[in-house]
Amino acid sequence: MPAPTQPSSPQANAAASFDPLRPKLIRIAYRMLGSVADAEDVVQEAFIRWFAADRGAVHEPEAFLRRVVTRLCLDQLKSARHRRETYVGPWLPEPVVEPAEEEVDEDVTLPLMLALERLTPLERAAFLLHDVFGLGFDEIAETIGREAAACRQLASRARTHVRGARPRSEVPRQRGLEIAAAFFAASRSGDMDGLRRLLAADVVVQADGGGKKPAVGRPIEGVDAVMAFHGSLAQAFAETMSRMVRYATINGLPGFITLEGDTLQTTALEIEDGRIKAVYVMRNPDKLRHLPEAVH
Template identity: 55%
Template sequence: MPSSEDPTVIFEQERARLVRLAYRMLGSVGEAEDVVQDAWLRWRQVDHAGVASAGAFLSRTVTRLCLDVMKSARVRRETYFGTWLPEPVAMAPDEAPGDDLTLTLMLALERLSPLERAAFLLHDVFAVPLGEVATTLQREPPAVRQLAARARKHVQSARPRFPVEREEGARIAKAFFEASATGDVAALRGMLADSVVVHSDGGGKVLAFPRPIIGIDKVTRMFEGIARKAWIQDAEKLQDLWIDGLPGYFSLEPGGMLQTVALDIQNGLIVGIYFTRNPDKLQRMAMQFGGAPGAPAPH
């Protein structure tokens, strides 16, 4: 790096990309920000004149820090109560997506080994040259190529062949909220694919379904049970959003419960519904888009 460049300025120029990389590795904004802060502390201590590429050096540092964090994160996931979903990262409907890595793909990445995940993200998502990925992972290039190829094969089925258009996604998300808030189960059923799956993450702290609900009949019965509770009609949508690349919204449910809802839509029908209700994962959303602290809803 030329000595005339300010290391602080260089780091700040890279920060957003580094946080995005760390978040894709870890599924937690808080942990991602901690990793990037740790990388900043290390960046301050190096001889910058000897760094040929600041971007490569920082990507390498963040990736290795994430691999260390993932060791303990995997232990926590094994003891996590119920379904684990990534901390939602949202953008307004008119914002351009940063990449094509959706919530469904992030969940597919969870099934990979840490090295496979790192190789796939660096090479396929962040376009890091294979040789640099090999240096980062301290592996030979042929081994890294195999890691990335295995990861690509595993996540291939999670990539939709025809991603939903933004207008159609917003329309279906709006109709889904209105039908679920009013208890219109017939309308809801008309939006669902036969193989629809509901995932609900409460982290053991608020009311949520501990296991996925699979199939249109079971999901419809679930909504019928919810519709019988009159208080559900007090739900308030706070913001239409795209959540980790999927159309959805942020809402304030009866009893002060915050939640995000993301919809995986294929061929005009909803194939996946992702409710994130764990209040620990919604603190940033509440600060960004409004809403009260999460609390258990009446039941």
């Protein structure tokens, strides 16, 4: 006679319905917050609320959990605004390093994530839920507590702000990584002529050290200023010997992960018309903790 089946615990039942939705919920939270750690914390809080909810009365768990996550993110963004204002140096979102075999996710590219930072929290929520995740304005209205017509206006205003952040032309992955390799070689070897050939005239460098690691205090704009900056780094690179960890797609952009002395760093390159238009460098160790242990 077969042994009687043991009843599942309430926590196991909650997890069974929640876990398949967790990746999608983290995608929403990361795009709202620009932080992997904060996104994971928000989604874990959503699970706690799901566990405590009357789940039998919830007809659409995914819609319910989207609302919970979005509202938690809106609460976070209110306090994050003050943290951004007191942040030391340029602020960049935490880098998401994508596996080589996956398609590039244009919704997490650094230019778009930075454009989202310029939106109000409600504009950001309406735009992401509608334009990125394809939700209707009635559901968005219920989620953020505004009329559907107001949500439509929020998304429209946001769309106007972020339109310029979309790439004008796609760079094939392999070509992008080839340019990243050429940039790494030229910048670390002091090949200034080779470096200049890679850069657009209006190139911009942004580096986020968060006050924890040395980084430029403001964006460096224009090819001459960027060349002078890399010229000043040539001696430092020669002394510390940058160690390549691996080339990677970082927030949808070609780039690489390196060790600069004892400092882990990601570098992502925005490429347009075959030239590097922007260089995004992350040095803040608090924003690199989520990377796999193998790269540390």
